[in-house]
Amino acid sequence: xxxxxxxxxxxxxxxxxxxxxxxxVAAQNRGMKETADMVQKMISEHTHAKVELLETSGYPVVxxxxxxxxxxxLSFYNHYDVQPEDPLDLWNSDPFGAEIRDGKIYARGxxxxxxxxxARLAAVHAYLNVxxxxxxxxxxxxxxxxxxxxxxxxxxxxxxxxxxxxxxxIWEFGYKNPDGxxxxxxxxxxxxxxxLRCKGANxxxxxxxxxxxxxxxxxxxxxxxxxxxxxxxxxxxxxxxRVLKPDEAELELLEEMIYEEEATLKxxxxxxxxxxxxxxxxxxxxxxxxxxxxxxxESGYTGEGAxxxxxxxxxxxxxxxxxxxQDPAEISKLxxxxxxxxxxxxxxxxxxxxxxxxxxxxxxPLVQTVLQNVEKVxxxxxxxxxxxxxxxxxxxxxxxxxxPAVSLGVGNxxxxxxxxxxxIKVEDYIQGIKMMATIVHEFAHTxxx
Numbered sequence: 001x002x003x004x005x006x007x008x009x010x011x012x013x014x015x016x017x018x019x020x021x022x023x024x025v026a027a028q029n030r031g032m033k034e035t036a037d038m039v040q041k042m043i044s045e046h047t048h049a050k051v052e053l054l055e056t057s058g059y060p061v062v063x064x065x066x067x068x069x070x071x072x073x074l075s076f077y078n079h080y081d082v083q084p085e086d087p088l089d090l091w092n093s094d095p096f097g098a099e100i101r102d103g104k105i106y107a108r109g110x111x112x113x114x115x116x117x118x119a120r121l122a123a124v125h126a127y128l129n130v131x132x133x134x135x136x137x138x139x140x141x142x143x144x145x146x147x148x149x150x151x152x153x154x155x156x157x158x159x160x161x162x163x164x165x166x167x168x169x170i171w172e173f174g175y176k177n178p179d180g181x182x183x184x185x186x187x188x189x190x191x192x193x194x195x196l197r198c199k200g201a202n203x204x205x206x207x208x209x210x211x212x213x214x215x216x217x218x219x220x221x222x223x224x225x226x227x228x229x230x231x232x233x234x235x236x237x238x239x240x241x242r243v244l245k246p247d248e249a250e251l252e253l254l255e256e257m258i259y260e261e262e263a264t265l266k267x268x269x270x271x272x273x274x275x276x277x278x279x280x281x282x283x284x285x286x287x288x289x290x291x292x293x294x295x296x297x298e299s300g301y302t303g304e305g306a307x308x309x310x311x312x313x314x315x316x317x318x319x320x321x322x323x324x325x326q327d328p329a330e331i332s333k334l335x336x337x338x339x340x341x342x343x344x345x346x347x348x349x350x351x352x353x354x355x356x357x358x359x360x361x362x363x364x365p366l367v368q369t370v371l372q373n374v375e376k377v378x379x380x381x382x383x384x385x386x387x388x389x390x391x392x393x394x395x396x397x398x399x400x401x402x403x404p405a406v407s408l409g410v411g412n413x414x415x416x417x418x419x420x421x422x423x424i425k426v427e428d429y430i431q432g433i434k435m436m437a438t439i440v441h442e443f444a445h446t447x448x449x
Contacts (some may be wrong), residue, residue, distance in 0.1 A: 001126055001127065001130045001434075001437055001441075003431050004126050004129060004130050005122070005126050005155075005160060005430065005434055006225075006430070006438070007135050008126070009430050010081050011427075012099075012118070012119075012430070013105070013426065013429070014045070014121040015118050015121070015122065016098070016101075016105065016110070016115060017098035017105070017119045018038075018105075019035075019038065019039070019080075019095065019100050019114050019115050019117070019118055019265045020037055020096065020098040020107035020108070020109060020110050021096050021107070022034055022096070022103070023035075023096050023352060024080055024082050024107075024109065024144070025081070025082060025085075026059060026081035026082075026144055026145050026146075026147050026437075027083075027084055027147065027148050027194050028084060030143055032059050032077060032081065034061050035080050035081075035144070036053060036059065036062055036080065036144060037053075038319070039062045039080050039117070039142055039355060039371050040052075040053055040062050040064075041123060042118075042139055043062065043064040043121060043142075044064070044268065046121050046122070046124070046125045047064065047066060047121060047124045047125055047138075047140075048066070048067075048128070049064035049065055049066045049124075049138070049140065050064065050067075051064040051065075051140075052064075052066050052157060053064065054159070054160055054163070054345055055338055056152035056153075056155050056156050056159075057152050057155060058144070058145050058151060058152040059143075059144030059145050059152075060061065061079070061141060061142065061143045061144070061153075061160075062140070062143075062144075062158050063139070063140065063141060063142075063163055063299075064138075064139070064140035064142075065137070065138070065139050065140070065162075065163075066124070066134050066137060066138040066139075067137045068133060068134060068137065069137075070134065070135065070136045071135060071136075071443070071444075072136045072137065072138070072167045072168075072365075072443060072444060073137040073138070073139060073162070073165065073166045073167050073370065073441065074136050074139070074166060074167065074168050074169070074170065074439075074443055075138070075139040075140075075141055075166040075168070075169045075170070075403075076120045076138070076139070076140050076141065076169070076170050076338075076428035077141045077142075077143075077144075077169055077170070077172055077394075077397060077398075077405075078113050078116055078117040078120065078140075078141075078142045078216065078298070079113050079117075079142060079143045079144065079146035079147070079170045079172060079240065079262050080111030080114070080117065080142050080143075080144050080148060081109075081143075081144045081145060081147045081148070082108050082112070082113075082114070082147060083108065083112070083147050083417075083418045084108075084135065084147060084422075085108045086197070088124070089306065090420035090421070091420045091421055092106070092420075092421055093106050093421075095107065095108040095420075095422075096108060098110065099334070100426065103115065103117040103425055103426055103427065104423040104424065104425050104426065105423060105424055105425075105426060105429070106421055106422065106423045106424065107423075108422055109422070110422055110423060110424050111410070111411040111416075111417050111422050111423065111424050112128050112210070112411075112415070112417040112418065112422070113146070113172050113173065113227065113410075114171065115424045115429055115432070116172055116173065116174065116410055116411075116432065117142060117172075117292060118415070119409070119429060119432040119433045119436055120140070120170070121140075121434075122433045122437030123434075123435075123437040123440065124138060124436075124437075124440070125432050126353070126433065126437050126441055127152070127437050127441070134183055135261045135278065135440065135441060135444035135445075136443060136444045137195035137441060138192040138440070139163065139166060139171040140208040141163070141164070141338035141397070143156070143216075146392065146393070147352030148353075149352060149355075149391065150353070150355070150363065150392070150393040151353065152214075153393050153397070154394060154396060154440055155427065157396055157397065162335065164397060164401060164403070165401075165403075166403055167365075167366070167403075167441065168364070168365070168366030168404050168406070169237045169366075169397065169398050169404070169405040170406060170408070170439065171185075171188075171392070171394060171398075171406060172392065172407070172409070172426050172434070173185075173388070173390070173407050173409050173411065174408035174409025174410065174411060174413035174432075175378075175409065175412060175413060175415060176338075176409050176411070176412050176413060176428060177258050177383055178260040178261060178263045178264075178302065178340070178413045178414055179260065180380070180381050181219065181258065181378070181380050181382060182253070182374055182378050182380075182382045182383070182408060182435075183382065183383055183384075184367075184370055184371060184374065184382045184383070184384050184385065184405070184406060184407070184408050185384075185385040185386075185387065185388040185403075185408070186359060186360045186362060186367060186384065186385065186386055186405075186406060186407075187357070187358045187359035187360055187388065187393050187394065187405075188357065188358050188387060188388045188390060188392050188395075188407075189290075189321045189322055189323055189357050189385035189387055189388065189389055189390065190323070190326060190351065190354075190355050190356045190358070190391060190395070191319055191321055191322060191354070191355050191391040192320045192322065192328035192329075192330055192331045192332055192351070192353075192354045192355075192356035193295075193318070193320075193351075193353045193354070194243045194317070194318050194319075194320075194332065194335065194348075194349055194351050194352060195315055195316065195317050195318070195340075195348065195350040195352065196220060196223065196224075196316050196347050196348070196349060196350075197313065197314075197315045197348040197350060198216040198217075198219050198220040198223070198266075198313065198315075198346065198348075198349075199216055199312065199313050199315045199346075200213065200215065200216035200219075200312050200313065200342075200346045201309075201310070201312050202269055202312060202314055204300070204309050204310065204311055204312045204313070205309070205310040206309070207308040207309055207310045208308075208310065209310050210310050213310060215310055215311065216299065216312070216313055216314040217299040217300060217311050217314040217375040217396055219314070219344070219347075220297075220299070220315075220316060220347065221343070222344075223339060223344045223347055224294070224316065226338070226339075226342045226344075227292055227318075227338070228292050230393050231275070232274055232422060233277060234290065234291075234292045235333050235338075236292075236331075236335055236338045236415065237334065238334050239290070239331070239334055241291065242325045242326050242327065243290065243323055243324075243325075244317070244324040244325050245288070246284065246287075246325065246386070247289045249310075249362070250288070250386050251280070251284075252363070253384050254283045254284055254287065254386070254387050255280060255333070255434060256383070257283055257287075257383055257384065257385065257386075258328065258383045259282065259286070260282050260413070261273070261278060261282065263413075264334065267414065271442065276411075285379045286389050287385065287386055287387050287389060288386075288387070289323065289409075290320060290321055290322050290323050290326060290437070291320065291321040291335050292318060292320050293318065293320075293321070294316060294317075294318060294445075295317040295318060295319055296316070296317045297314075297315070297316040297317075298314070298315050298316075299311045299313065299314035299315065300314075302385055319387065321391065322356070323357050323387070324357045324358075324359055325357075326348075326357060328354030329354060331354075332349065332351050332354070335343050335349060339443070349449050353407055355391055355393055355395065355396075356395035356396070356400075357387070357395065358394040358395040358398065358399045358404060358405070359386070359387060359399070360383070360398075360399070360404045360405050360406060362386075364404040365443075365446045366404045366406055366443060366446070367404065367406055368437060368446065369439060369442050369443045369446045370406050370408060371380075371384070372442075373435075373438050373439065373442050374408075374435070377424050377431055377434045377435045377438055378431060378435070382408075386396075388407060408432075409432055410423055410425075410428045410429045410431075410432035411424055411428070412424065412428055419442060429431070
């Protein structure tokens with residue numbers, strides 16, 4: 001099988017380039033229908049799965065299934081939407097050109113998430129061509145709204161519950177560490193994303209009026225100041241009440257987890273991490289502690305030159321990254337109570353996406369299948385992330401339904417997701433195809449004598 005993949009790697013690279021050259025920016029409704037149709041065609045042609053476009057109130061889920069009555073079913077969750085490519089002037093090539101240089105493919109979405117999507121299709125294609133049939137049933141669940149918060153995935157789940165049933169799920173993302181070892185992640189943080197909006201006068205005013213008219217920008221700054229202190233402690237009453245602390249086994253995983261501190265700081269041109277943390281405390285904060293982050297703030301005039309203005313409105317977008325067992329809806333309620341208690345009843349909270357944190361049992365058969373076979377493909381054992389610091393709809397598709405989920409993929413430590421010059425290494429992509437085919441083969445026999 002590995003030989004077959006090597007012999008056909010140029011074809012698999014071409015498949016990926018073709019998909020990356022098709023824009024699919026969900027936030028701007030750009031190329032979404034074309035991409036869904038393209039993905040549907042790829043699944044059908046390359047895997048001979050039964051494929052459907054399952055409609056939601058938003059963009060459709062492309063669903064494919066190979067069901068030959070085997071004992072086990074493995075699902076692949078991916079998404080075909082990508083982030084906007086801005087800022088364009090920082091790209092070294094066309095964001096949708098899928099250009100290959102210095103052993104890397106550059107394109108918006110190549111790491112997040114089209115490289116992984118196509119690698120999984122290629123793995124099934126290779127397996128079918130070498131062995132003739134799949135040893136397990138396979139499901140492809142490819143949504144088109146992950147980059148805007150999977151806003152209609154609950155609707156998909158309610159309409160098509162049978163489509164989700166599986167014995168395990170290979171989740172969408174995955175990367176290598178700076179030392180080249182593959183990361184295997186067994187969960188994700190949750191998130192509650194909100195916008196706070198403070199209003200003043202009904203129009204922007206001359207700033208001379210600041211002597212007698214309240215400035216909503218200042219008021220919003222004062223409200224923000226109540227949310228977190230300089231020790232990085234979130235001050236919302238009850239915020240930490242449901243936080244589940246890592247157990248001894250998870251702390252041992254932190255000891256073994258590789259986090260390249262010096263390389264990360266150097267790449268980001270920074271001198272230190274928050275609170276000067278290093279070692280296990282740094283990794284514990286990254287993986288097991290929640291956050292409150294200002295994602296963007298806007299008010300008044302910020303253009304070139306000076307404009308003396310008293311703004312009529314101020315807005316800030318916040319995300320709270322959550323850990324087990326925090327609940328996103330409860331976090332919104334606690335935030336509302338906190339603002340009211342501090343005299344900011346007038347500040348409006350607009351709630352966007354809310355996703356629960358998720359964890360998979362490290363002893364699960366799918367997890368063990370993955371961990372025991374990484375070295376076969378990569379030549380080195382993996383590193384284990386108990387949870388990814390990032391977020392995705394893993395809980396509603398997997399853990400809530402009792403389905404274990406494991407994340408691994410074709411990205412690298414400098415893939416630059418969501419940023420200019422997003423990339424993956426060609427070598428990592430081909431290895432990712434081999435790894436997915438290996439999981440398919442070995443998972444069929446896990447638990448058998």
